[in-house]
Structure formats: structure tokens, C-alpha cells
Amino acid sequence: MPSAHELMVLTQKVLASLLSTASLAEQATLICQEIECIAPDAMASILRVDQQGALRPLAGQVQGLEGLALDSLCGNADDAVLADTAGATQECLHDTGVAPCAKRFWAAPVRSGDGRVLAMLVIQPQEAAMPSALHRSLIDACVPFCALALEREESRTRIERLTFHDDLTGLPNRRLLQARAGQAIAKAQRDRSPLAVLVVDLDRFQRINHSLGQPGGDELLRLVARRLGEGRRFCDIVAHLSADEFALVLPGCDAEQAAASARCLLMALGKPCRIAGVPFGLSACLGISLFPGDGLDVDTLVHRADMAMQRAKTCGLGRFCFFSEELQRSALELSLEEDLRIAIERNQLRLHYQPQVCFSDGRLRGVEALARWSHPRLGDISPARFVVLAEQCGLIDALGRWVLREACRQLADWRRRGLAVPAISINLSPSNFHDPGLPATIAHMLAQHGLRPGELMLEITESVLMDTTPAFLKILREVHELGVLLSMDDFGTGFSSLSHLHRLPVQELKLDRSFVFDLEHDGASRTLSDAVLHLGESLQLSVVAEGIETEAQRRILMQLGYQVGQGYLFSAPLPSAELESWLASRSA
Template identity: 85%
Template sequence: MPSARELMDLTRKAIASLLRAVSLQEQVTLICQEIERIAPDIIAFILRADEQGALRPLAGSGLSARQIQALEGLAIDSLYGIADDALAVGTEDAAQPGLHDLGVSHGAKRFWAAPVRSGDGRVLAMLAIQPQQTATLTALHRRLIDTCLPLCALALEREESRTRIDRLAFYDELTGLPNRRLLQVRAEQAIARAQRDRSPLAVLVIDLDRFKRINHALGQPGGDELLRLVARRLEEGRRFCDIVAHLSADEFALVVPYCDAEQAAASARCLLAALSRPCRIADVPLGLSACLGISLFPGDGQDIDTLIHRADMAMQRAKACGLGRFCFFSEELKRSAVELSLEEALRVAIERNQLRLHYQPQVYFKDGRLRGVEALARWHHPQLGDISPARFVVLAEQCGLIDELGRWVLHEACRQLADWRHRGLAIPAISVNLSPSNFHDADLPATIARTLAQHGIRPAELMLEITESVLMDTNPSFLKILREVHAQGVLLSMDDFGTGFSSLSHLHRLPVQELKLDRSFVFDLEHDGASRTLSDAVLHLGESLRLSVVAEGVETEAQRRILVQLGYQVGQGYLFSAPLPPAELEAWLAARPGQAKRLADALIPD
């Protein structure tokens, strides 16, 4: 008889293995080993029941290969057939009902098997022993089995719970497919193999057409049934190495290793054909279709998140083309992705004061005296480098950031002018470009007034530049705001004049003090008589309206000379200086002969 101490020791070891979270195989093997240690005359083994009720050898080192083969796949009912938990008995007479022949070479031997039951009564496994020296079951054997049955049940139920938790964490409960989390793990492994083998890999994202409409018509049970059907059809054609996952709602993903563009296109056609097969959902005949997007490793991305995102972008493009289509991720879509990321980066750059202003001088042709500077926004992206203003200003207009950009430029330009004044650098005036949409902000006059007061800038030292497109703005609030700004004493300039909507009938309504001749006229002055004629006309128009006129884009001495001959007094362009950061503008000023003296007499522009 085993002593109480021995049984307690067995229990303690089994519980300790559970606490160490060792594998189920190790836990049940330990139980079998402890049984055989306490009773060396028997062989112990455990047969686990699968989902179909068939038994599979789980633990027990004393069985021969032939015995294991004989036990594999047995039905539980073949080992015991009585209602209670009495031990089933194997015998030499294998023809007796409910008995099993282990098939040892020198004749069959008895073995006894008891069911391992869960808390809800299900049979999880059979714990079996085979005495080597007796044909009957002894009290020792019974006591060992009685002690080990709850330990086996505890180990098996714990494994069931762990499996259930893993399924909840890594599998979609509705379709049974891997979820995004498990896809992430398996796909990264597949990508690592593709990188190592230098082999292609494709990611496909599938989205059902009209799923919301179907789900609404058939109800959630019908929608769920449809998603399960789609999951089965996606699983049907997959290879062993392919990964199918349910991402969300009606969106699925496939990771297909060793798949180039041509093979991906063929796979897409097969999948769309399989999904389009007629079906019945909730007794309603349905014709299905789906759209599919494809991205390829390594060209479209180096990690699964990027590849899925770009396949999804391609899928959205396919949907835009109609039902049942597929589309590859392309350079055009890549540019769209870059623009989206650039939009967010611009938003952050404005919020975190990561933009910078450069300043381009405006000078008098006659003596080179400084008239003022124009503030021009510059953006250095940490990864993409310098982004052209022509690009990010248009982006700001498209994504609704242009008002924020205008306010930032206004504040920073006034701050910089105040700093120069504080350090004794008498920059006469500063010009700031604002978008027409800024003048639809009813708070703009108050914003300008607060900014000027905050930095101690006089209104006449600030010039706001607006484009000719405002001439076509018939909104009464726009003109009201423009006049309120002008009433503060802030000067207004019409930028790029002569290229857009120039019209005296509109121009006379605006309280502007300056016109800026567009650089396109200046560029052709030397070789195009029409440019000279138009430039002359703009100057005379400005003079007739008592407006100052500034020529932009002056790059050569010949252009300067022609402008002077036409009667222009002020110019701006690379002939004098490129737009400069504050420190470089200060150095430019210091290097100009007599500039310090001239600045003292030039605090207010003409």
C-alpha cells in the first residue's frame, strides 16, 4: 500500500508542476512517472480525448510502438461502457464487449482505464494502468488512480483554459481565422524568411462589396453566416504556407509567401471567382462579390503593417473602379500616402513651431537703400529634408491648415522684427503673406491688433500681402474684415499682380497701398516686348491709383536697368539677395556700405 506521505508527495509534485506553468505533456508525464515510482510493477499511461471523442496517447513511456499504434484513435466507449466510473478491464479474451487487446507479443494482458472527467462531467482523457505481475486490480492500484484522477483533470482543464484564452487572444471568434494580432506574428516570420531567401511575398486585403446592405437586409445572424462562408472559401484554396486572417468587419487578409506580381494577380482572380460563387444565406440566394488590393514585399514595404496598409489603399482604389475588382499598390498611391503623412507632419510642425522664416530684402533701385523685408515660410522635414513652399503651402490650403500657417507666420514675423529692433537693427518694415481664407476669419483684425501690441510693432510697419484671387471674392464679410484691418493702419499689398483677375472694377474696392509686379513679367523683360509693355501698364495703373509698385523676381542687372528705365523705384529678387535666415540677413545688412546710416532714415516705408 502506498503511504499517505507518498501520495502527498505525488500530489505536491503535480501541483508544483502546475504552478511552474510547465507544458501539459510534462505535467501528465510526471504523474505517470510518480505512479510507476510508487508501484514499480505497473505501467501507467494517459489517453486524451480529442474533439471527436477519439483517444490519442498523451503520456506513458512504458508502451511499445505497437501498443501506441493499437491505442491511437480508439473511441472512448471501446474502453468502458458502464454508466458509473468503474474501471474498465482489458483481458486475454479480446472478443468480450468493452475490452481491448493491447497486443503484446506473448499474449494479451489486462489493463484498467478510468475516465478523467472535467467539472461539468465531460470525459477529457483515460488514465490507464497495466499491472505486470498480477491479473487483478489491487487496493494499491485503486488508491493511486483515485489520487491521480483529479490531478490529471486539473492539468487538462488548465490546458483547456489556456487554449481557450489563446483562441480569444489570437483567433477571431466568429470565423475561427487568425486575428490581426496572430497575423502580425506569423506574417513577420514569413517576411523574415522571404528576406533571408530573397523570395517574393504578397499581401492581399479583401473587402466584401455591399456587405453593410446585406447585413442590414439579413440581420446580424445572416451577416455572421456570410462572414463564416467567406472565411471557409478563403481557406479552401490556400497553401500550407499561406496565412489567412480576419482583420475587421468584412475585411480579410492573406499573406502569400513565394508569390510575385504575376502569381499575385492569378491568386486574386481565383479568390474573386471563388467568392463570387452563388450561395444561400438565411435561405436567401445571394450573389457575392469583393474587391481586393495587393502589395508586394519588398518593393511596397518591409514590414507587415506597411504592407497591409498599402494593400488596403490598393483595395480602396479597386472599389472606386467598381465591384469585383483588384488593384496593385502603385507609385501614384504611394504619393498619396506620402501626402497624407506630410499633412500630419505639417500639422505637427505648425503646432510645435518647427517651421522657420527666411527674409528677402526689398531695396530702392536708386541707392540700394533697404525698404523692408518679406517673410517667407520654410520647412525642413527631419526625413525628407527641405520641402518646397510651393508644395507645403498648397498642402496647407488643401487640408485646412492655411489659416493656422498664416497666423503662425504673422506672429513669428512680428516677433522677429521686435527682436531686431531691440538689438538696434532698424529693419524699416516687414511683409507677411496671408491666404484669402485668412480674411474670412472674423477674429483676424483682433488677432493682428493683439500681435502688434504684444511685440510693440506699429501698424504701418506691417504689410499684409494678398493675391489677386481676392478680387473675385464677393462675400461681404471678406471686404468688411479687409477694411477693419486697414483701419488699424496696417498696409495691404496685392501680390503677383497682372497674372490673375486684374480688373479696375474690382481693384478700386480694395483698400490696398501696393501692387507687386509678378515675376513672370520681369523674367521676360529682356526678350519680350509684350512683357515690357505690360510691366509699364502695371506701373502706370499703380501710379494712377496712387499705389506703390514693387517688381518681384529681379535676377539680372539687365532686368534692373529696364525696370529703372520704365520708372520702377523698388525691387526684390536674387540680384539683391536670396531669402535669408535672420542671422544671415543681419550679416548681409552689415556688409552693405553705409547701410547702418541709411537704416536710421528708413523706419517707415514709402
Template identity: 40%
Template sequence: MTADRRDKLIVALPDAPGEIVRVADAVGDGPLLVEFGEAAEHRQVRIRRHDGSEGWAALSEAILQVGGAPHRVTVLHDAAEDLESREQLRRLSLVANATDRALLLLDENRRAIYANPAFTELFGYTQAEIVGRVPTEVLEGPQTDQEALARLRRRAASGDSFHDEFLARDKWGRDILTLVSVSAVRAEDGSVRNIVLVMEDITKDKQIETLRREMLEALTSAASLRDVGDFLCRQVEALAPEVVCSFILVDAERRLRPLSAPSLPASFSDAINGAEIGPCCGSCGTAAYRGEPVQVTDIASDPLWAPFLDLGLPPGLKACWSSPIKARSGRVVGTFAFYYSENRGPSAWHEQIVATCLHLCMIAIEQHEANQQIAQLAHFDPLTGLPNRSRFHEDIEGQLREASEEGVAFFFLDVDRFNDVNETLGHSAGDQMLMEVARRLQRLFHGADAVYRFNGDEFLMVLPGCTAARAAAEARRALAALSEPFNLSGVTLAKSASIGISLCPENGGDGETLLQHAGAALSEAKKTQRGTIHFFSPEMDAALQQRLHLGNALREAIAGNALELHYQPQLAPESRALHGVEALARWTHPTLGRIAPDKFIPVAEETDQIEAIGTWSLGEACRQLALWRAMGIDIPTVSVNLSALHFRNSALPGFIAGVLDRYGLPPRCLTVEITESIMVDRGGRTLETVRAVRDLGVGLSMDDFGTGFSSLSNISRLPISELKIDRSFMQHFEQDGNAQALVRAVIGIGQSLGLDVVCEGVETEPQRRFLVELGCSVVQGYLFSRPLTPDGLVAWLAEQAGAAAGTPRR
């Protein structure tokens, strides 16, 4: 080696033992060449420095010829860095040997130069068997993905660090899925000197991941909970062939309900079905009771199993480990168990499987319960618990097939004037009544009979094996049961019901037709006499089909703006001065021609289109009135008919105000005509809406007064401004003294209340003169004019103006 004065070289001279001098003192300041051959002694010694500190030094000694004499040369240098490096290598060696992950060190030719014990344990190859070989060539198996193998080699050749999966095969031919981490060790010039491979067995993790994925796929399918449970048990038994699985539910009564145990005898599952969970109820019943896992390593001797030893468990199963399945709320909803053929408990692998399965079972059970709740909501009425219309459509074809030879009767039942209960006693009383109706019908029609709740107060009963005679008898029993008084929140109330009946096969062979015909019979019963029974007839079917066809055509007409308004003048009976006009909806169909209002208005009411007609009429009448006024034609008021449905909508006043504002019309130019049916619609919201409309300054006219639910007390409560006497009183007015007396009374009532009285249907001059004598305010009818188109009304007004300028009327 070459040394200068910076080297810590010291020389011990033999003629001066123990004296230590620096080389420079002995040989001068020139460079000194010292050769340490193989015979030179190298060791580490402990030294003390001049400052008193101690440390380790590397000591090398050799014989040096100086001036022809031999001298022993001792060289010391600080060994702290070498010791640290060796210690670090020792530690790394410990880590490499102690880690449970397989580790390989490759040289620059990608051949193994080191393998740790974990590699030998995982793959079976000793260090001698792997060193000098390319690892992929040793570990490649028939199932190894060649694309993944090529990718691994390609990325390793690049010298980059990466992670990848690799399906390897061990010394005994067993496939092992590994996660390989590759890191390069580079020289100072950047070239790859070594490659470090760290390999982790992820076979079981992958199996758990696959189990979880396949179970979640099963849960998203239409498979039943039992099918999902069977699938889970079979998958687990494939992962761990040494176990037998069972999946048991715990019901709301805390009883065991075996769901899936494909490898256990069905007789054993049947035997424990319904067993109440408790402190001594086998492994599963006890685990469910305690809410914690229960491990029984010897079924034959454990007291927990004493009650179940004779229930058919295979004698080869000697141990059982059961874990409770808990919902997110903490409630125990089931158990998942492993049975063993040896007296043993679970391994770490079994614990990993069960931890995953408990979560999957919880998801499966909660999804099943959610689906049941959805099905309950979708197919059962939440108020009465009866199956609903959706369930009827699912049930009915099967019921008709089963009773094809015996016949089937459909009873469509409706509680008469049920809305009165809601409006007078409140909706809670109405709900109470519907629940009682359901209970009474269920008591009457049970067993094979089915009772459904449809809309509101409509119920359907399907009775198989029912002739016309029996249907009539059963319907009378139902009416009698419902005629018994109802006690609703302390109020005793008597109600009646109406029933429409259709028979299979006489009135149809499919559920939809029979339902439709029973509904038509019910409508006929309510139309003729409430509280009665009515059977369907072919004539009724023809009328029903006509109404359905007309209803569809009307819906298209409303959507296509095909209706129009005609206007009938309203006059003072003596002076014939124009009081206003009434807007009346008219409809001409492209193929059906002109359809009378007395045909399409009832259809509009039955098909819930009357509100749409009224809303359109209100806007169209105001638009036309504004147009007339812009033309200089003075029409004092326009009257528009609205149904009771409009007044159940609290937005009606705002809508009317918006229409008037849009067309720049004062409220007094509009009169809204309401029917007497609003008198029985006593809901607070309805009356509030009526008053709000009147508060706008809009007139309110009671239409068809005297034909429905009239009473002086009701009239006095409503903020109406006008009474309209129905045209029916005018039909035999001149000969019918009773009709004259009624008209006189109504006019008197109107006058006493300060209301205008309008008499419709005036067709003769004697009728007009008599109404003048009685003091009637306003008249309208064919005597003066039929309803006219907007242009026709303008022409009529011009004609009237011309006549007034000529010969005066008498």
C-alpha cells in the same frame, strides 16, 4: 506503619476466634506501631460495608505481641483507587502496544526505558536493543539533517512539547521520514522525569506532497500536456517501481487518444489510438465508458481485453487497473492506469498515488483545454473561424521561408460599402454576410493557401507560388465568387469587393511590409474604382510612407495642442452683413511648415483622428466665440465641422450642451456642419443623435451639398437648418450653364424647405451678383476674406465697419 483511630485497623484475638474488635478496644487509645515485614501477607479481598454495599479492600496481616501474647493483626483499607490506577495503567499499556505509531519512553537522562511493538515494526529494533540507549544516536543516518537533529535535541532538553520532522534510518539502513511528537512528564517539583516520543512514518505522505508540488510547478511552466503527462508517469513509476503507468485522453468523439506511457511500446499506444470507448474495450476504454475504475487481474483471460491481446502489449504485463479522469462537470476526459507484472490488484499505497494523480490529471487536462480556448480566441476570429491578424503574424515568416523561391502574393480584400448592410439590414445580417464571404474564400483558396480575417470586412489571402499573372487570375476568381448574390435573412443582395495585391519579393521581403503594401493597393482600388483589382507600385509606396509620416506627426500635433482654428466670414450677399463665421482647422508643423487641410484632413480620416480634431474644434470655437463676446465683438454664429463618426456616439448631444454651458453661450450661436455621408449612415442611433443635437437649438448645416449622396427624400428626413453649396460649383460658374442650373435648383430647394442656403467659394463680383439675383441667403469666399486668425478677424471686422461708415458699396 503508624496508625491512629482514623485507621481501619482490626485485630482478631486467638483466644476468641472469630471475634473482631477495634485495636483501640484491645490496646487503648494510644498510638499503635505495627511493622509488616516481608513475611506479612498482602492480598485483596472483597468486603461488605455496614450499609450493605460491597467493594474491594487491600488486606495485610502480621503477628503482633500484645501483653506478651502473640496476636494476628489484620489491616484493611479501601483499594478502589489502587484498582483504578492499575486499570488505567493496563489500558495505557494496551494503547501503547496496539497503536500503529512508534512510541518510546525516555528517562530523565534521555535514554529509552520502553519501546512499543510499532517501534520495532517500523525501525526493526527490539526493546532490548533500544532500552538504555539515546534514540537519536541509534536512529541517525548519513542523510539525516544535522541542523534538524540539533534542533530536536535542543528542544527536547528544554522539556517543552513540540512536533518536528526527523529523517531516521532503520536497522537495515532504510531512510524513513518521521514526524516526531515530543511530550515531557514532570515531577511534582516541575523537573522533567520522563519524555514520551511518538513517531509517525510520513515518508509516503511526503512523497505524495512532493509529487503534487512538482506537478503543479510543471503545470505553471510552458511545458506541453504531453510533456507534463510523461513527467507524471515517470515520477509515479519512481515512487512505485512495480507498476507501469499510462495516461490516456478521451476526445469529444469518445475515442481513446494515448497521451503518455513512457514505459510502454509506442506501437501499442499507436494501435489503440482512436479506439472507441465501450463496454468491452480493455481496462481503459471500459473505465472511460463506465465512468468507474476497472480492475483486470488477468489480462490474458479477461474478456475485456480480448480485442487488444494482439496489439503489442508486452507479455510480461499481466494485470491492469484503470481509473477514469473526470472533469469538474463530471465528463470523463481521460484514464490513468497501472499495469502489473503479476496477477494482482492495487495496494493501499497504489490507491493513494492514483487518488492524487487523478486530481492532477484533471487539472492538467482542464488547463490544456483552457489554453486551447484562449489560443482559439487569441488566434482565430470567433465569427468566421478564420485565423486572425495575430495568427497571421505568427504564421507569415515561416510561410515566406518555405516559399522563398516560388514567390508569394498577398491579397487584401474589402467588401465594398459593407457598412450599408449593417445599417439597413442590421448587424446580424452583416455577420451572416461575413460568414458567407469567409466560406466562399475558403472554397477558392485552400490547401497551402491561407485565408485570414482582419478587421471588420477585411480579409487577407496569402498564396505561395504565385506570379503576377496567376495573382490577377486568382483575384478575378475571388471577385466573381463574391459577386454572386447573398441571401441575408430572406433578402437577396448583390455586393462587390475590392482587392489590393502585393508580391514577394517584388514589393517586399517581410510580412509586415507586404501587408502594408497590399493595404495601400486596396486603398487605391477603392479610391479609383470599387469592385476592381489593384497591384502595389513603388509610387504608391512613397505616397504611403508620406501618409504614415504625416499621420504620426498629426497625432503628436493633436496631443500637443499644436492645431489652431482660422475663421472665414459668412455674409449676406447683398448687404454684406455678417451672418457668422466658419471655424477651419489649420496646422503648421515645426519642420514640415504649413500643411494644407486637403492633405492632413484625409490623413486624419484614414488614421481615425478626425473625431479628435472635430471634438477639439468644437470646444476651441466656442471658447473663442465667448471671448469675442466678452470683448464686445458681435459674432452671430460659429460653424464647426463634425464627421459622421461623431454622430454614431450617443454622448455627442450631452457633450455639445456641456461646452455651451461652460462658455455661457446660447445654442443658436452654434452651427454644426455635417457631410452628406451621414445620409447613408442610416442607423437608428445616428439619426437619434442628429435629432438630439438639433433639439438643443443648435443649427445643422448640410456641408458640400450636391457632391455625394444627396436626395430630396433624405434631406426631408434630416432636421437640418442650412444647405451649403460646394465650392466646386463656383469654379466655372460664370461660363457653365449646367453649374448655374444646379445652383439655382439647390437654392430653390432650400427656399421651399425654409432653409438657409450658403454658397462657398465665391471669388468674383459677377458670382456674387448672380447669387443675389437667385436669392441665395449667405455667401463666403475669397471675394470677401480668406480664413483669418482670431485677431485677424477682429481687424477685418473693424475694417469692414470703417468701410461701411464711408462710401457705400455697390
């Protein structure tokens, strides 16, 4: 029998190993080494039981047992048995006596808490001697340690599988896909070889799932997982991303090979099948992205393959599509549309203010409020882009209301602090003037902030001259009757019609900047600018020139008779704080 000290040392070493990060093989090897240290005349081994019930070496020196069937060695025994390497003679022993028929080694099953045999612990004498009572006692002492090590490994493997695999299909999940695909991409980068990512989405899955019920839907997903995995190379990766969406990573696969793989996959998925006992026809759509052209990392390639799959779905059932820059632009616009909606709702836009200056004495006549958007990821977005986007996606009315609200708030704030800003101009879209509630909204804003109607000017584009609907003209007149001023922006760019202009209650024309730009070198621009001024005067309208950038342009406009202008010659559009500094410097 081993001494108490020997057992204590063995226990301490094995428990320390179990509590460490040592692998199962390292822990099993330590147990075998400690047995052999206490019994130098013996060899110890631990053999795991594989899925077919055969023994496979895990640690130790005993030879001749690999591949032996577990049942032939110990049957249903719960205790240690004496046996030979062929398993021909076995006898359960419950005492220290040695049966006459005993052969070459002790073998004891290592069982889990639920009774399954996980492994066999074997102790064999080095010579042809019979196994001893010491060997048996070491078996009894070490079997519990073996069980702890093996169950710990089973738990770790189970947790890892739950973490990295989809429980329904058994396929790698998104997390494991990212890890394995990351390795495949790194190898493709080193080897300068192609790689394709395919995203597969079943057609009409929600309808199928509703018709067949969840068990039928689950059976369908398992079938799809099997079909996607059929014929795959060892290096290929098949993963279940979510619901009815799967992904494949195909190393060494260029565009032509990816297209061929896509056709084969769609054909395989389309084979007739029976789900929940019901004959069923399946189809799917598939998107493809290619490394390195479409992306250099897993997330980008999967996302772009998904975008291509969405485009394939718009083309019908059972289609595939490659990612393209056109898809990227479309996706960016959709993303930008949602971001703009959020920016308006959360007051994330800002107004900048450009002064309008009287030529004669340089005094401030008013400011034009211009919307600006600083995107959290993309930086400053040009108004030419986001205003057009707002018109296209139906956000222009909301944008106009936000500008009106913020401009009135800012002018009221300047009023309270005694800053000399006579009036403020804002740009509204023609669409805003199709809102029957616009006059009431404007009246509410003026009253809320204590502003006079004449301090607010609404700039509308010349294209409104083409709108002759009674509803539009009614709203325009109601706004005018409030006392709010109206300005015709960008005048002279192509929609001018005197027969329409005289019907609109405007008080101002703004000479388009394209005329001002060529004043110094183009006689036609000077003639047109002069004509716009005289047209405005004949209709008793004030005329403002915008886009003035040089002193020469200002001088020519003054010679023509213009009295008010705005442009970078005087100031760029400024945030409110900087405009206040600009005003202070001019006062000084």
C-alpha cells in the same frame, strides 16, 4: 498501498511541475514516471480523448489502446474500471477486491470540472499478472493531478485562441497574421521567392448588415471565411482583420498567380447563397501587394494591399487592383493634408524672417515673414510643397490667418523689447481676399497687439490682376482703408496689365527674382528690371528687388536706381532669435 512519504514526494514533484512552464506532455510523463517509481511492476499511461471520442497517447508505455473508443473502455463510469486491451470486459469496482473476470489493466476517466472526460489514466502490470490494489490506489491519487494538468492546458489553449483567433469566424486575427506572415516573409527572403498579400473587403456590408441584422451579418462573415479558406494550400494564411475585411498571405505567389487567385476568390465569393433564409448575391473588392517590391514587412504589405483595395472600390463592385507608386503618392498627399491641418490648428508651423535692406546705408527697412514646416516624421517640408497643398485642399485661408496672427504677435514682441524692426510683410493668397471677414480680422489683430496699420504690409501675387470681381476689389479697398500697405509680389512674371494695375491700391512692387538672377549676363533682364523700376516710379510706388545673391547683382540694381532689396546676399530667412542676433551684429 503507497506510503505517506511516497505520496508526499509524488505530490510535491507533480505540483512543482504544474506551477512551472513545463508542457502538458512533460507533466503527463512525470506523473507516469512517479507512478512507476512507486510501483516498479507496473506501466502507466495517459491517453487524451480526441474530438471523435478516441484515445490518443499523451505519455507512458502502455501499448494497444491507441484509437480505442472511450465508450468501449469505460462507458459512463465515474470510477476506475478493470478492462482488457480490447475493452471486451469491464466492471466498475468500488473496493480493493479483484473480480474473477478482471483482465489486464486499471483505467480511470480524467474528468474536467464540468464532467467531460478529457483523458484516461491507465496502469498495467508488466507481466501477465492481475492489476493490484496498489495500482488502484495510485490511480485514485493521480487522477486529480491529471485533471489539473489537462484543465490548465485547456485554459491556456482557450486564452491563446481568444488572443490569436477571431471568435466569430475562427480565423487567425491580425496579431496571429503578423506572426505567421512574418515567418512566411522571412522564408521568402531566404529562398528569394515571391509572396503576395491580398486584402478582401465586402461590398455594401454595412447596408447588408443593417438589412439582415447582426445574426445575418455574422452568418455572412462565417460564409465568407469558409469560402476564402476553400482550396487553400497548407502554407497559405487566411485571417480576419476587422468587420468585413479579410487578408490572405500566399507564399510563392508572383503577380500573375496573384491575379489568378484574385479572380478565383472573387468568383467564389460571388456564388449565390442564402443568408438568414434570404437568397443573396455577394461581391467584394480586393487589393494586392507583392513582396519584395511593395514592402519587406507584414504591416507595410497589408497596408499597401489595403490601399490597392480602396482604389479597386472606386472602380466599381467586384474588382481587384495591384498596389502602385501612384497610390503611394496619393496616400502620402492625403496623409500630409491631415498633418498640415493639425499643424495649423496646433500652432506647429514657424515663421522665418528675411531682412529687406536699404542699399544706401544698409539700414533695415523691414522683414518678410515666411512660413516654415518641420514635419515630425518627414523633416522639413518645402513651402513650395505645403503652400500648394494648402491651396488644393482648402487650407490656404487658415494658413493665411495663422501667418497674420503669428507675424503680428512677433512684431509686437519686438516692439516691447525695443528691437528696431520697422515693418513686417506677410504673404496672403488671392483666396484670402475672397473672405469678407478679412478686413475685420486684420483690424482685430492690429488692435490686439497695439500695432500701427502702416507697420504691416500684405504681399499678394500678380495673378490678382486677373480678378476683376466687385467683391474682391471691395475687400482689397477695405484693407487699404485700414492703412495697411499692399505689395505686388513676383511682379513681371506674366499677368501684368497696366489697365488693371492702376485700379489696385498697392504701394509697392517686388521685382521677381528670375530677373535678378540673370542681371550679370543677360541684357534683357537688365532692361526689364529697369522698366519695372520706371513703371513703379511713374505710379508713385516703391520697388523692391528680391533674390539678390551676389554683390554684382546689388551693384547693377543700384546703378539702375533700385534702393531696397532682399536676398541671401544680406541674409537667409532666419528664425526670430537668429534675426535678433543678426540685428545685434549689424548694430555693433
